Amino acid sequence: MPCQNRRREPRAWRIAARPAQPANHYRLLVPVDLHTHSTYSDGTMSPTSVVERAIAAGLSTIALTDHDCFEGLEEAGRAAAGRIDFVPGVELSVDWDGRAMHLLGYWIGDGPGPLQDALVEIRESRATRNVDIVEALRGMGIAITLEEVLEEAGHGVIGRPHIAAVLCRHGAAEDIRDAFDRYLGTGRPAYRPRKRLLAADAVALARESGGVTSVAHPHTVAESAEGYREVFGAVAALGVEGIECHYVDYSPDLRRQLASWADDLGVIPTGGSDYHGAYKPGIEVGVGRGDLAVPDEIVERLEDRRP
Numbered sequence: 001m002p003c004q005n006r007r008r009e010p011r012a013w014r015i016a017a018r019p020a021q022p023a024n025h026y027r028l029l030v031p032v033d034l035h036t037h038s039t040y041s042d043g044t045m046s047p048t049s050v051v052e053r054a055i056a057a058g059l060s061t062i063a064l065t066d067h068d069c070f071e072g073l074e075e076a077g078r079a080a081a082g083r084i085d086f087v088p089g090v091e092l093s094v095d096w097d098g099r100a101m102h103l104l105g106y107w108i109g110d111g112p113g114p115l116q117d118a119l120v121e122i123r124e125s126r127a128t129r130n131v132d133i134v135e136a137l138r139g140m141g142i143a144i145t146l147e148e149v150l151e152e153a154g155h156g157v158i159g160r161p162h163i164a165a166v167l168c169r170h171g172a173a174e175d176i177r178d179a180f181d182r183y184l185g186t187g188r189p190a191y192r193p194r195k196r197l198l199a200a201d202a203v204a205l206a207r208e209s210g211g212v213t214s215v216a217h218p219h220t221v222a223e224s225a226e227g228y229r230e231v232f233g234a235v236a237a238l239g240v241e242g243i244e245c246h247y248v249d250y251s252p253d254l255r256r257q258l259a260s261w262a263d264d265l266g267v268i269p270t271g272g273s274d275y276h277g278a279y280k281p282g283i284e285v286g287v288g289r290g291d292l293a294v295p296d297e298i299v300e301r302l303e304d305r306r307p
């Protein structure tokens with residue numbers, strides 16, 4: 001599904017396909033969810049089930065935003081076809097001034113494109129990183145092999161916890177924590193930094209790929225609640241189209257406050273449940289913990305900013 005080249009549906013069709021709105025000043029709120037995960041990253045539900053849950057919740061639009069991967073989009077798009085508006089998305093792990101930031105990308109599909117190609121490169125560099133870590137450990141006299149690590153990881157993405165488990169089996173560490181403290185943690189002898197896209201580059205690549213971006217759960221890059229406003233100004237300067245103000249973990253009051261700050265900056269307040277299925281119990285697609293209601297007008301506003 002090469003979405004980045006897909007032409008936008010004509011606006012008139014899109015609006016006609018939505019539920020009729022009352023012809024007065026009041027517009028019924030039809031919620032949307034622009035932040036969900038499936039089994040293609042760290043969720044427990046298939047893309048089809050995420051879409052089914054969105055339909056059952058009465059949403060007008062659902063986005064699937066797996067971490068650094070596009071593989072679930074085709075299935076989700078098929079499940080959504082003709083039943084609910086679907087926005088192909090992704091959640092990127094990027095580096096913002098040395099801080100780990102999550103950036104949501106929308107209308108970036110599974111196919112060749114500047115951002116997609118950059119992610120392939122990063123995935124390859126992660127594979128090399130594991131080889132480098134194993135080599136470093138072997139250089140320290142610990143005779144573990146890459147094969148053992150691959151076996152430990154099974155079909156999943158290989159990470160340091162798998163290497164830590166192998167270290168424990170070799171008696172080189174008492175437990176996972178000890179393995180990180182001695183060898184694998186930041187600054188420890190077998191630590192190798194993970195390559196990440198810089199936030200500004202990710203924003204530019206997303207645009208070149210026909211998409212828009214929004215800073216996910218901004219509390220993860222703000223020092224404190226008071227720091228939000230300052231952080232909003234700084235992230236807006238990156239050129240993002242949105243900031244995720246209607247986030248599942250925020251109170252309705254905080255969501256409103258954040259949305260008004262985003263609006264002041266000309267940035268669109270996006271939102272979603274960050275649904276992960278059983279990995280984040282108590283959170284449901286669309287409604288979050290019961291009090292989430294992301295207004296559908298943000299989808300049109302985001303779409304208007306597509307390059």
Ligand SMILES: [Zn+2]
Nearest residue numbers: 091102216217
């Ligand atoms: Zn995230």
Ligand SMILES: [Zn+2]
Nearest residue numbers: 035037091274
């Ligand atoms: Zn997420």
